Structure formats: structure tokens, C-alpha cells
Amino acid sequence: METIDQVVRNALDEISPPRVAARPWEAVITVRSPQARLWRRRPLLAMLGASAGLAAIILALVLAWPFGGQGNTNFLDRAAAAIGSGPVLHVTIESGFGATVVDLKTGTHSFVHGSEELWFDPTRGVRDLTSFRGVVQGDVTYKSGRVAYLDKTLSFLAIGYRQALRNGTARILGNATINGSPVTWIRIDTQMLPDTSDGKLHEWAHDVAVSNDTFKPVATRETRDGELSPDGISTIASIETLPSGSGDFTKPNPTQNEVSSFARTGSLSISQATKLLGQAPLTAGREVFGLKLSRIAKEVRRQGLDRATGQWKTTHEGITLYYGEPSGGGIGVPPPTGRYLQVAETKTPDLGFIRGVRGYFPPEGELLTFGGHYGLMQRDGIYVSIEASDEQLLVQGARRLAG
Numbered sequence: 289m290e291t292i293d294q295v296v297r298n299a300l301d302e303i304s305p306p307r308v309a310a311r312p313w314e315a316v317i318t319v320r321s322p323q324a325r326l327w328r329r330r331p332l333l334a335m336l337g338a339s340a341g342l343a344a345i346i347l348a349l350v351l352a353w354p355f356g357g358q359g360n361t362n363f364l365d366r367a368a369a370a371i372g373s374g375p376v377l378h379v380t381i382e383s384g385f386g387a388t389v390v391d392l393k394t395g396t397h398s399f400v401h402g403s404e405e406l407w408f409d410p411t412r413g414v415r416d417l418t419s420f421r422g423v424v425q426g427d428v429t430y431k432s433g434r435v436a437y438l439d440k441t442l443s444f445l446a447i448g449y450r451q452a453l454r455n456g457t458a459r460i461l462g463n464a465t466i467n468g469s470p471v472t473w474i475r476i477d478t479q480m481l482p483d484t485s486d487g488k489l490h491e492w493a494h495d496v497a498v499s500n501d502t503f504k505p506v507a508t509r510e511t512r513d514g515e516l517s518p519d520g521i522s523t524i525a526s527i528e529t530l531p532s533g534s535g536d537f538t539k540p541n542p543t544q545n546e547v548s549s550f551a552r553t554g555s556l557s558i559s560q561a562t563k564l565l566g567q568a569p570l571t572a573g574r575e576v577f578g579l580k581l582s583r584i585a586k587e588v589r590r591q592g593l594d595r596a597t598g599q600w601k602t603t604h605e606g607i608t609l610y611y612g613e614p615s616g617g618g619i620g621v622p623p624p625t626g627r628y629l630q631v632a633e634t635k636t637p638d639l640g641f642i643r644g645v646r647g648y649f650p651p652e653g654e655l656l657t658f659g660g661h662y663g664l665m666q667r668d669g670i671y672v673s674i675e676a677s678d679e680q681l682l683v684q685g686a687r688r689l690a691g
Contacts, residue, residue, distance in 0.1 A: 604636045672689060
């Protein structure tokens with residue numbers, strides 16, 4: 289069986305140069321609130337893609353790998369040995385991605401995290417299971433040696449960390465407190481890499497917080513030029529190494545998403561909207577914060593096109609209410625240029641209707657928001673997806689809909 293060094297070197301032979309691809313940081317650095325995190329990371333977690341964000345977390349987690357090395361401090365040696373020496377790494381993370389729950393009666397805001405469970409075996413690959421409030425968002429396995437961005441990045445980061453321990457480049461940054469417990473932040477990796485948004489070099493770094501009591505990793509973070517990533521700090525709920533053969537790496541990769549279609553058309557009256565929906569629609573009234581109800585459109589979502597027959601596997605219908613200036617874009621293209629509130633309603637919360645998460649809707653009385661501009665709620669059997677130009681309008685609209 290190949291050693292981890294051999295697996296890493298084989299993967300690195302395919303990388304030139306072996307570095308983490310830069311993310312469009314400027315495009316996300318302006319979204320600093322934790323509410324934005326789940327929506328921004330959905331392509332990775334909900335749609336089962338691979339990104340530098342996950343790779344950065346894995347980089348930090350391999351601190352727990354029992355590499356040892358020359359020149360390490362006693363603290364680093366104890367941290368490396370704290371979780372044993374098994375060849376399989378198993379980690380559960382309370383990730384930085386998540387959403388904000390708004391109690392529509394009291395207006396109270398609270399942040400909820402998603403979770404990510406990872407198994408890493410240098411010979412079998414990576415198993416990545418993500419969930420949100422107990423609902424699975426994605427489950428995918430990357431086989432060892434697969435020519436894929438995540439596989440390459442994991443291998444590179446694993447060997448990079450090992451080298452950092454051996455040559456003394458890993459360094460202790462200082463003490464802090466996380467969730468009331470004392471920790472020590474350790475800088476694992478620093479690279480000068482270009483950002484695709486400005487073409488300039490920036491300092492990208494990955495840090496791990498190690499418990500001063502157990503010497504186990506308890507959190508990770510990524511920074512650019514000293515600024516914390518919009519993903520924030522990810523908390524490690526548990527971490528361990530397991531014996532050879534542990535963990536299930538047989539989960540197949542998902543097939544490509546089925547062909548889908550989405551359209552909003554027409555202009556309906558309240559009575560027509562009621563007939564289409566099967567019951568009276570939820571409305572925020574004729575006006576919200578000076579924005580008038582200017583249009584109600586029919587929404588049609590189709591999934592699973594049979595190319596041979598031209599028939600769709602499923603078709604769902606709903607309505608969309610638009611509050612705002614009709615000249616400002618309204619429903620469709622171009623998008624609104626001014627303040628607006630857009631409320632989509634359906635009786636069938638299929639994947640084409642839900643954004644931000646998969647297969648989950650908050651209970652009645654709650655609004656689940658992402659980035660302060662998008663939210664999900666339900667009432668009286670009607671599922672609602674809301675978009676707004678600002679958070680105040682989003683929450684006020686939702687409270688009106690909740691009655």
C-alpha cells in the first residue's frame with residue numbers, strides 16, 4: 289500500500305505549479321455578515337462542488353495528523369499526538385456557512401450553522417457529508433488519485449503541512465478564547481497568490497486554534513492580508529484518527545443535475561392567483577414601505593426533460609408578487625434597479641423553488657434568511673421564497689405575510 293508521501297507526490301506531479309487557486313475575494317469580502325455564508329457556499333455544499341474554501345478547512349485540519357518533525361515546540365508535538373496515529377482522519381465541523389433565523393413575532397435574530405463531516409484516507413480519498421438543521425445537503429466521495437481540484441489540493445496541503453512541521457515554518461501566533469475556552473492560534477501556511485478580481489498578489493494564510501487543555505484542534509480560519517475570510521471561524525466539533533479501513537468511502541458521486549426550466553410570465557389578478565394556487569395567496573398588503581404591489585406573475589418550474597419525447601418529468605406552478613416600480617425592472621430581466629420586494633409562493637417546495645438550502649423549510653413563525661436579501665418561510669400550507677433590496681424590507685415583508 290502506498291504511503292501518504294507517495295500518494296501526495298503522485299498527485300503533485302499533475303499540478304504545475306502546486307498551489308491553491310485564488311478565489312474572487314473582492315467579490316465576497318464586502319459580504320461580511322454571517323448571514324451571507326450559506327448562500328455563498330451553496331455551490332460547494334448543496335450542489336456538491338469542490339472549492340478552495342473546503343480545501344482551506346482541510347489544510348487546517350491536517351494539523352491533527354501525527355507527522356511530528358524536527359524543531360517543533362513541545363506544544364506542537366503534543367497537538368500532533370493528541371488524536372492518535374491512525375491513518376484515517378475523521379472530522380466533524382460546525383462550519384462558518386449558515387443562515388439567520390428571525391422569529392417573526394418577536395423579531396429576534398439568531399445564527400444557525402451548517403455542519404460538515406469529513407473522512408480523509410490517503411489511499412481511498414475523501415468522504416464529504418454536509419447537513420443543515422439535520423437535513424443532508426450533500427454527500428460525495430472523491431476517490432484517491434482522481435484528477436480533481438479537491439483531490440489535488442488536499443494532497444498538496446497535506447504535504448505542505450508536513451513540511452511546515454519539519455522545517456519549522458509552522459508558528460504559534462498567540463492565545464485567545466473560543467466558546468469560553470483558552471486556545472492557541474497556530475499559523476500553518478502562508479502563500480503569496482494572485483486574486484482573480486484585481487490581479488494583485490495577496491497573502492493567504494490558514495490558521496488552527498488548538499485547545500490549551502486537550503491540545504486538539506477546536507477551530508480553523510482563513511485570512512487574506514490579515515482579514516478574516518467571509519466564511520468566518522469554523523468550529524471543530526470532533527476530530528479523531530481511526531484504524532486502517534475505517535469509514536465508508538463507497539458513496540457514489542451524484543449524477544449531473546437533470547435539465548430544468550424556470551419562467552415567470554403574465555400578469556394575474558388576485559382571483560386568478562387564488563385559482564392557480566388553490567387557495568388565497570399570502571400578501572403583504574397593497575403597499576410595503578411605500579412600495580406598491582405592481583404585478584402578480586405566474587411561475588412555472590419544470591424538472592427532468594426527456595429529450596426523446598420532449599416531455600418533462602415534473603411540472604410545478606406558483607405565483608410571484610412584485611412590490612416596486614414597474615419601470616425599475618419588475619419580474620424578469622432586467623433586474624430591479626431600486627428598492628423592491630418579491631414574494632414567490634407555491635404549494636410544492638421542489639428543488640427548483642428553494643435556494644440557499646436543499647430540502648429544508650423553517651417552521652411557521654420563522655424566517656430563514658441568507659445575506660439579508662433572501663429568505664424562506666411558510667404559512668397555512670404555502671411555501672414562500674422572498675427577495676428584497678434590503679434586510680429591513682425583507683423582514684418587514686415576511687412579518688406582514690405571517691399575519
